[in-house]
Amino acid sequence: MRVHLTATAAAAVRRGHPWVYRDGIAGAAGRAASAGGRGARAHRAVAAAAVVAASGEVVELAAEGAPFLGRGLWDADSPIAVRVFQRTQAPALDERALAERLERAFALRDGWFAGRDTTAYRMCNGEGDRVPSLVIDRYDRVAVVRLDGGLLAPWVERLLPHLARALGARGVRSIGLRAPAGGADAEGKKLTHVHGPPLPERVVVRELGVAMEVDLARGQKTGAFLDQRDNRARVRALAAGRRRALNLFSYAGGFSVAAALGGAGRVTSVDSASAAHATAQRTFRENGVDPSAHEFVTADVFDFLEKARARGDRYDLIVSDPPSFAPSERAKPRALGAYRRLHTAVARVLDPGGVLCAASCSSHISMEDFVGTLDDATLERDDLRVRALHGQPEDHPTLPAWWEGRYLKFVVLE
Structure with a gap:
């Protein structure tokens, strides 16, 4: 099927943006809607609605004056109608072409993680590795595949032999497929076995030499937030000589362990999920740190901060890494307000001379925002300055035209 794009959508594809939204579809099968004139917007909407294709179907992209812009895969259910895979006419877009893209992504990591001090990292970052919607994370001998949208679901079975061969050559023995959002089974498990020996529910991996327990079956993302690896190492370095560290939205305690190993005297971890604290405590023990010397609080973060201020508690290192406050562009103003409220509350319990590490994982919030x-x-104070600005690590690459891929912000103030 050939899909005709509006002038705006076509320009984005030429720049290398990998997404075409539905309102960028002008028509299909040789019928292009006019880009101008009265009723053009309504005409485009009707044309886009009339496009009928199955998720995973290969489509060619065209525009006025450009009979070929590239090829992509159609998604029948997502607001992103097409993910763009190719901008050249050869070769064909098939499983062999996708397997070659994956092999290039894997080979790139071979030189980065050749030692055994890091055994968990991202092997394919979807659009950033020019394999849109496909994420593959490695946890030692296990690989977890996650699909964004339904366009690659029909391709999984065809790609599996290629994945098993390429990953197996790198020491991966088992492959699991992550369920889509809300797809957990009756036991809360989100992972389906698709290749190799049975999948463990939990696994201990190493991250720059630090042990980390990962809940593959029920954890967030594919099990862990691998994009914060370098930032956890930064927190470990910042923790030297700190008396009291505070990790907000602590989840499985990655920043907490980093602070403890870095020398923080007492680390307080705050999260609303008590099960996450149990994971964190096991990770503490894996690293030879007694969790009883630290504090684990199951509470709403805003409520905790209010009570901590009332008690007069102060911390000289604070990490704040909340879940995304802006799941959509429409939510951005509300999200910015939530970040401000959070940061005001955090600053009120930060000691003079302390360090604040503030993070955001929302692509709709820019670094400047x-x-x-x-x-x-x-912050209601004027003694802090921005020491450093960081994003995601090298195994989470992005594209120049794909600003959405630069989602992670990690700001260090001192």
């Missing part, structure tokens, strides 16, 4: 929620007026 986020830094703006850490200004003097918000």
Whole structure:
């Protein structure tokens, strides 16, 4: 099927953006809607609605004056109608072409993680590795595959032999498929076995030499937030000589363990999920740290901060890494307000001379937007400065035209 794009969508594809939204579809099968004139917007909407294709179907992209812009896969259910895979006419878009893309992504990591001090990392970052919607994370001998949208679901069975061969050559023995959001089974498990020996529910991996327990069966993302690996190492370095560290939205305690190993005297971890604390405590023990010397609080973070301020508690290292406050562009104003409220509350319990590490994982919030929620007026103090700005690590690459891929912000203030 040939899909005709509006001028705006076509320009984005030429720049290398990998997504075509539904309102960028002008028509299909040789019928292009006019880009101008009265009723053009309504005509485009009708044309886009009339496009009928199954998820995973290969489509060619065209526009006025450009009979071929590229090829992609159609998604029948997502607001992103097409993920763009190719911008050249050869070769064909098939499983062999996708397997070659995956092999290039895997080979790139071979030189980065050749030692055994890091056994968990991202092997394919979807659009950033030019394999849109496909994420593959490695946890030692296990690989977890996650699909964004339904367009690659029909391709999984065809790609599996290629994946098993390429991953097996790198020491991966088992492959699991992550369920889509809300797809957990009756026991809360989100992982389906698709290849190799049975999947463990939990696995201990190493991250820059630090042990980390990962809940593959029920954890967030594919089991762990691998994109914060370098930032956890930064927190470990910042923790030297700190008396009291606070990790907010602590989840499985990655930043907490980093702070403890770095020398923080007492680390307080705050999360609303008590099960996450149990994982964190096992990780503490794996690293030879007694969790009883630290504090694990099951509470709402905002409520905790209010009570901590009332008690007069102060911390000289604080990490704040909340879940995404902006799941959509429409939610952005509300999200910025939530970040400001959070950062105001955090600053009130930060000691003079302390370090604040503030993170955001929302692609709809730019770095400048986020830094703006850490200004003097918000923090109600003028003794802090931005020491460093960080994003995701090298195994989470992005594309120049795909700003959405630069989602992670990690700001260090001191």
